[in-house]
Amino acid sequence: MIKLSQRQKEIIDLVKEKQPITSEQLAGKLNLTRAALRPDLAILTMTGILEAKPKVGYIYSKKPSYSILYDYIRNIKAKDIMSKPVVMDEETKVYDAIVYLFLNDVGTLFIENKGYLVGAVSRKDFLKTAIGGTDMHQVPTGVIMTRMPNIIWVEAGDSAYLAAKKIIEHEVDSLPVVEKVIEGSKELYKIVGKISKTNITKLFVKLGNDV
Template identity: 40%
Template sequence: MTKIKRWEGRRIIELSARQLEIMRLVKQHAPIIGDQLAELLGVSRPTLRSDLSLLVMLGLLDAKPKVGYFLGNAYQQDNAALQRLRALTVQQVQGAPVSVPDTLSVHDAVVALFTEDADTLLVVNGQMRFAGIVTPKDLLKVTLGHANAAGIPVSMVMTRYPNIVTVSPSDPVTEAVRKMTAHQLDCLPVVVDADEGGVEVVGSVTKTNVVNLLKDIVTAAE
């Protein structure tokens, strides 16, 4: 059964398996008449009447008398937004990295989080190679119950590279989103190979980057 929900003023549509198959067939064969759709699906034309009416009402299909069904404006807009997202690379959406030296104290790391309004600090070593990441949780764990913890260097509390999920500037944005979702991450370092070994951090992709990107794409499609 088709479900129509609303989220922030937009309709979220869950189509039935048959309605999805109708959309696929129309995309493949458009323009196509109802009798042809019924034959391809192995059902009667009256059986499809409610499905076709709903899809037309939602703007996913359009129909012209004596011509047939073809994809509607709503589908084309959503598809255009998806294609735009798929075409973007990490380099086009990444933000400037908030990098700190591995000798920085935990106290100063906490200050850096607030002054830079950052969710994650990217740690580099003396050769400016990517060494690890530090999150607010990392800093909280080491400071709770340890009076002298503020003076500990971040190198002692960071998660070390290469035990960190990263992306490269040429990766698709969709791959960055997949990694962030799969690993439940707030930030992905963007790294490139360095000439003399190791990797350099050149940017970061955060949840804020992704949310703003999706907002811009959705707004442009409206």
């Protein structure tokens, strides 16, 4: 892992403290010529750590270079961060499904029929049912679940970024990660994983970890 040089770190600290600061002023503070500083300043602006404002001077950039952060984040795949989905069938009574949800300590259950995704049901759906006066011991989960094709999904090769974007845009807690299967004229979906806000939050923590 490449680290910044001691002089580059000093430059960053000076800029943070005195910004905006010109290369002339920086050279003065470091007892160097401007020419001697040029390579370090080139690297620090290339990496996006510093920003050079014409006729103003250098400032400390809050955001690292577009290409580095963007490229890194977009290269993490759904399959790299997905976890095991908890699946059930739609005949299961709502009450038993809630117990199953707690036993597995998840927020969403995915519903399968003959091995293919047909629905999804979340803690929020269950809570709505629970206060709605429904007899949870009688009603099957199929009645309250969200049904295909209204389920938002991703594929294993999609980016984690796309998964997070879909979670936010469609206001859901969790997405199934699916594998498409063509059967005659129909497109069916095998559930191979799931990505929830928990997976994204864990990934964010990993990005910020110092190892």
